[in-house]
Amino acid sequence: MTPPTHLQNKQSDPDSKPQGQETLTLTLDGEEVTFFAGETIYEVAERHRKEVPTLCYDPRLEPFGACRLCVVELEGARNPVASCTTQAQPGMSIKTKTPAIEEHRKVLLEMVVSENDGIEVDPLRGYASQELSTLVDRYGADTGRFQGAQSGCSKFEDDNPFILRDYNKCISCYRCVRVCAEQEGDYAISIKGRGFETQITTEFDGLLKDSACTFCGQCVQTCPTGALADRKALRAEGQDGELQKTRTICTYCGVGCSVDLVTQEDRLVAVQPAMDGPANEGALCVKGQFAFDFVQNPDRLKKPLIRREDGELHEAEWEEALQRAADGFLKALDEHGRHSVYAIASGRAPSEAAYTLQKWIRSGFGTNYIDNCSRA
Ligand code: SF4
Numbered sequence: 001m002t003p004p005t006h007l008q009n010k011q012s013d014p015d016s017k018p019q020g021q022e023t024l025t026l027t028l029d030g031e032e033v034t035f036f037a038g039e040t041i042y043e044v045a046e047r048h049r050k051e052v053p054t055l056c057y058d059p060r061l062e063p064f065g066a067c068r069l070c071v072v073e074l075e076g077a078r079n080p081v082a083s084c085t086t087q088a089q090p091g092m093s094i095k096t097k098t099p100a101i102e103e104h105r106k107v108l109l110e111m112v113v114s115e116n117d118g119i120e121v122d123p124l125r126g127y128a129s130q131e132l133s134t135l136v137d138r139y140g141a142d143t144g145r146f147q148g149a150q151s152g153c154s155k156f157e158d159d160n161p162f163i164l165r166d167y168n169k170c171i172s173c174y175r176c177v178r179v180c181a182e183q184e185g186d187y188a189i190s191i192k193g194r195g196f197e198t199q200i201t202t203e204f205d206g207l208l209k210d211s212a213c214t215f216c217g218q219c220v221q222t223c224p225t226g227a228l229a230d231r232k233a234l235r236a237e238g239q240d241g242e243l244q245k246t247r248t249i250c251t252y253c254g255v256g257c258s259v260d261l262v263t264q265e266d267r268l269v270a271v272q273p274a275m276d277g278p279a280n281e282g283a284l285c286v287k288g289q290f291a292f293d294f295v296q297n298p299d300r301l302k303k304p305l306i307r308r309e310d311g312e313l314h315e316a317e318w319e320e321a322l323q324r325a326a327d328g329f330l331k332a333l334d335e336h337g338r339h340s341v342y343a344i345a346s347g348r349a350p351s352e353a354a355y356t357l358q359k360w361i362r363s364g365f366g367t368n369y370i371d372n373c374s375r376a
């Protein structure tokens with residue numbers, strides 16, 4: 001599973017051009033490049049394939065400017081500027097990678113990691129969980145250079161089944177708080193205190209289940225350090241087998257969110273949102289994010305069951321079960337007419353099964369009494 005260094009930007013094509021917008025120019029690393037009104041320096045640089053590091057940046061959210069890792073040299077400016085919060089202007093001359101800027105970024109990174117109790121985390125923790133460790137490797141940053149106080153206090157006592165709150169690994173980028181507010185519209189988490197007292201918290205500093213949290217998992221997937229982690233995925237931590245991702249669509253409802261199923265050998269171990277999913281842009285709800293245990297549940301029926309004279313369900317062969325079902329449907333049709341039959345397909349069934357069911361109800365019984373919970 002390849003760790004992302006940052007979430008994908010929607011406008012990553014250097015030639016992409018918003019319709020009807022005037023093309024402006026600036027100088028980027030000595031080369032004249034085009035940009036469009038409203039773009040930030042980071043967006044222009046990213047579109048022109050410059051590797052500007054980020055930590056507090058998530059392209060789906062309003063720029064925030066907390067980590068300063070995205071600093072660039074801007075001609076005429078006294079100090080390096082944060083590229084994610086600075087609007088590109090015509091005639092600007094920008095350098096994205098000078099020795100001084102790279103050193104500046106390395107020192108900033110060392111300050112950030114010094115308040116983190118560990119940077120090597122399992123990629124199962126979340127989609128963006130490898131961002132910090134990837135940057136530390138890239139810059140050869142010394143994780144123990146600065147000693148002193150650390151912000152963030154873990155909340156392991158929050159025993160919900162979905163989200164691990166390991167704030168000792170928090171770097172106060174506030175991506176979790178912002179994604180909850182801006183993307184989810186939920187405002188379930190917030191920031192308490194400042195400086196080394198900074199703590200990500202809920203209203204009244206309680207448990208997530210007692211807050212407005214809907215357990216959509218957005219905060220987990222945007223966290224660049226693994227401080228917020230997918231508890232269900234971590235059940236597979238330490239198990240043998242390479243992690244692989246397979247792109248598909250969540251079947252639970254008609255929104256059609258794109259997801260990546262994370263598998264290890266023949267086991268489904270996690271679901272991660274597809275940041276470039278056209279319907280969801282990385283957002284999921286609790287069902288799409290966490291409700292996948294049914295796939296490997298040992299209680300799943302593998303053989304049909306028939307209720308016998310003793311009133312109990314007994315395993316049966318398919319032929320007998322299908323015949324019994326057919327007899328029951330024909331009896332209902334005969335005695336009560338075509339509207340006595342109503343079918344509801346499960347969102348957990350494959351599309352082919354849903355299609356076949358509606359065909360069977362419509363053609364076989366002559367009624368439109370057919371629905372699917374995915375329509376909700
Ligand atoms: S928990 Fe993660 S996303 Fe939230 S502020 Fe801390 S490091 Fe950032």
Ligand code: SF4
Nearest residue numbers: 250252253257285288
């Ligand atoms: S159930 Fe949730 S995750 Fe799945 S498609 Fe609907 S909104 Fe998206």
Ligand code: FES
Nearest residue numbers: 065067068070084
């Ligand atoms: S990415 Fe620009 S300030 Fe953090």
